[in-house]
Amino acid sequence: MSSIQLKGVEKWFGTAQVIKGVDLDIEEGEFIIFVGPSGCGKSTLLRMIAGLEETSRGQILIGDRDATAEPPNKRGLAMVFQSYALYPHMSVRENVGFPLKSAGLPQPDIDAKVDEAARVLKLDAYMDRRPKDLSGGQRQRVAIGRSIVRDPTAFLFDEPLSNLDAALRVEMRYEIAKLHQTLKSTMIYVTHDQVEAMTLADRIVVLEFGTIAQVGTPRELYERPANLFVAQFIGSPRMNVFPANAAPDVTAPQGAVSLGVRPEHISVVPAGTGVLNGTVDLLEYLGADTFVIMSCGEAGQITVRVNGSTDLKPGDTADLQFASDAVHAFDTKGVSLYKD
Structure with missing residues (x-):
């Protein structure tokens, strides 16, 4: 050895x-x-x-x-x-x-x-x-x-x-x-x-x-x-990445051009109470979990991991809320901007 x-x-x-x-x-x-x-x-x-x-x-x-x-x-x-x-x-x-x-x-x-x-x-x-x-x-x-x-x-x-x-x-x-x-x-x-x-x-x-x-x-x-690259390679489903200006209510460090949030760090909340609004496109049922794929305007397609027994269905609209300590920010070169 x-x-x-x-x-x-x-x-x-x-x-x-x-x-x-x-x-x-x-x-x-x-x-x-x-x-x-x-x-x-x-x-x-x-x-x-x-x-x-x-x-x-x-x-x-x-x-x-x-x-x-x-x-x-x-x-x-x-x-x-x-x-x-x-x-x-x-x-x-x-x-x-x-x-x-x-x-x-x-x-x-x-x-x-x-x-x-x-x-x-x-x-x-x-x-x-x-x-x-x-x-x-x-x-x-x-x-x-x-x-x-x-x-x-x-x-x-x-x-x-x-x-x-x-x-x-x-x-x-x-x-x-x-x-x-x-x-x-x-x-x-x-x-x-x-x-x-x-x-x-x-x-x-x-x-x-x-x-x-x-x-x-x-x-x-x-x-x-x-x-x-690492953010989207590690983790399944992959991290959601979208323009920083697509979620203006999310505080991001100076120089951030894109934000990243993992599907398990997003909650589906009633309309008017979240940081992004979207429409359910597709649900992928996996038993204990369901992956909800939503269209969220400028933020594009967002995947959310929810409980397998969710009542959501295609066509439903809802807001998304992010865990405050789980939002990643990246600069123009894709380098992470960690927040202390």
């Missing part, structure tokens, strides 16, 4: 720069998640840390060691891919133990490490099965087990749950969270799914076009987004 430090790392593919001078300190034992839209560079950055992509400029330090030019097999890292990459003709036991067998470890040592990985991942009952006899979640646990036995410096996960259905994703999120609690290893995880990021990460790194838009805990990113 070790810390990882990125110092001004860049990645160029010909004349195209995809990673643009990233600086990041990852503490020993920390669970870091890279998120961002497709093409933002999150998988490329992970592969650079793994040594699977050459670093064009900058340094990658693993512990106190400069690993920038080291090949993947010298970095002491274990990578879990989106594809399970299991050997179909081998049993679970053989798949998990294969890296150790290839390294020439004695069979008793291999058996001990494989048994411990099976215990941690609850694979004991499946050790004699072939991959074809396993569910997607079980196959992913086998792939993770193959990494665990190597006792790596850090684990790297490249969208490991993207091939699973919704129920299995929830199950595997729990498994990975428990794994981190058990092993206390450094983990770097790439996903485009903000739910995975919010529920698993100690800190989230939000990437935008090859640069870091913000680094922080899930709560920090949710409550104090640094800019419009």
Whole structure:
């Protein structure tokens, strides 16, 4: 287990720069998640840390060691891919133990490490099965087990749950969270799914076009987004953003050109008592919650999270009231203007 430090790392593919001078300190034992839209560079950055992509400029330090030019097999890292990459003709036991067998470890040592990985991942009952006899979640646990036995410096996960259905994703999120609690290893995880990021990460790194838009805990990113990009990327449904002059009764700091309010920080109130008036366009019923989508004149379309049993219906008119301490303000460049 070790810390990882990125110092001004860049990645160029010909004349195209995809990673643009990233600086990041990852503490020993920390669970870091890279998120961002497709093409933002999150998988490329992970592969650079793994040594699977050459670093064009900058340094990658693993512990106190400069690993920038080291090949993947010298970095002491274990990578879990989106594809399970299991050997179909081998049993679970053989798949998990294969890296150790290839390294020439004695069979008793291999058996001990494989048994411990099976215990941690609850694979004991499946050790004699072939991959074809396993569910997607079980196959992913086998792939993770193959990494665990190597006792790596850090684990790297490249969208490991993207091939699973919704129920299995929830199950595997729990498994990975428990794994981190058990092993206390450094983990770097790439996903485009903000739910995975919010529920698993100690800190989230939000990437935008090859640069870091913000680094922080899930709560920090949710409550104090640094800019419009982070504000609308973190949170589901996304934050409502509208011109500051569309809600003249809302106090905003000097220089604010747009305001942002999350759907859960808006209340539907009787006409004449709120800061915006709107007409209900659509309701999205989700059981405990309903998302009410309203047309609000100059403010455009506003989404409000209300109780699932709401009596609102399309065509109704109502006012909206914002929680006073939950309104975000942004300047002309989209930079947040925090109010003390």
